[in-house]
Amino acid sequence: MTLERPMAPDPYDLLPAVPSFELTSEDVRDGQPMESVFAHDSVGGDNVSPQLTWSGFPAETRSFVVTCFDPDAPTGSGFWHWVLANVPVQVTQLPRNAGSEASAGAVSVRNDYGALGYGGAAPPPGDRPHRYVFAVHAVDVDELPVTAESSPAYVGFNLAFHTLARATLRPTYQITD
Template sequence: MRKTCIAACLLTASAGLMAQDHEAGFHLYSPDVETDGEIDASFEYNGFGCAGDNQSPTLRWDNAPAGTRSFAISVHDPDAPTGSGWWHWRVVNLPADTTELTGNAGAIDGANLPDGAVQLRNDYGDKGWGGMCPPAGDSPHRYTFTVHALNTEQLELPEDASPALAGFMIHQHEIARAGFMATYAREED
């Protein structure tokens, strides 16, 4: 019960921070994924028993704070049955003038990202978008989409950086964040 409370409290605090950032003007949204809505099956992973298109949605943001020198993107499922959630996407070193990632920007080859941007390993072990794939029959999982405004142009990370190491470095340089949450579930087979 204590772990559940801690996780719920952290998520509530995180949602509160995102709400504060939104009120301050920094805002992340997607024309493909409605805030607090259900994510379309086309964004589902293709593997692990899932059969989606495994393409990342379009993400847009505006009103980044003064002093932003680059951005990072993260997509996380806190409900994955791992004890630590599941990292679906991490992108760092997005130039400060970036305000959008178009659909399928998370392609494994990175060809749809701005110059200089780097995709890090997700929890599937790939460097790119890893779509939703909760266990069939689970209650809907929550997916947190976040853009981080950073005070550095480039995060120095090893090529094989884990999601946790990337998170540490992102948070060391974060000056603001904005985000939204949406849900996804798979029916039992």
Template sequence: MTRPPLPHDFQRPVPAFTVTSTDVPDGGTLAESQVLAGGNVSPQLSWSDFPAETRSFAVTCFDPDAPTGSGWWHWVLFDLPVDTTELPTGAGSGDFEGLPAGAVHARNDYGTKNFGGAAPPPGHGPHRYVFTVHALSVEKLGLDADTSPAAIGGTLGFLAVGRGTVMAEYENE
């Protein structure tokens, strides 16, 4: 079976920058805490070496392997101030502790405005979870929390000046 393309394969190329996580092992397996039924806690993310023209950031988590025909948006967070270079574990979950003022959580594909953990169908095989930090050319996207994840993703593709990712897999056997 051929795996679907990654989300940024459809967007214009931009320079890559460094994204790391103490919770998501790049190329590894998601922890149970990042699974919907296992904790549903957003991971820690840090970023550096982004382009000088960056004016704000957005963070997304996308599963291109979801059996929907259009993937699955797990996390859509934007309007992060340019001086933000890290989100602590749980910033996108619960009481949003550590989330910078002014940041906007858009609706994910679960219909909630937070991080929604991995939940692939049992027996569907491993799914890839692409956590992306988008460096943007504007301070504010001019969108609200009710804008669809796909529309926000398209907007991020046009306004990105850089992009960094970490990716892990999870399988519900």
């Protein structure tokens, strides 16, 4: 059964524009379906975060925040799959499955599954393909004032005032009947 509802806006279209930089992955491609290894284990996936590499960010960057958000989740507020804050500026890539825990002094914030780290794609079976917006935010401070108990919305609020630039990839995922 496909849920009939309008497509949600891209979350970053609703925020002030910032410059972009390059985000690439060996595992996911912009606009292309993700493999099931990146899906949540509740839908038969392996709950593995994809490899990400970024470059070309502003020289003033002091740290990064890595996020994954599904604007198409039937919640009215989307679904946060991953929030990794205060990634040191010298870290410009995350290997596959880096989302299993925080590393290099970064802070992993609870996702909307209620767990720390990456929570894979799990759209309702039969729903249209969902967009998974992987974003790396170049930040103008060494650390945002967040902890593992902060909500993704609180991290986003802080990002609104500290983002210098943002890079995104938007792969999709769908569970067919």
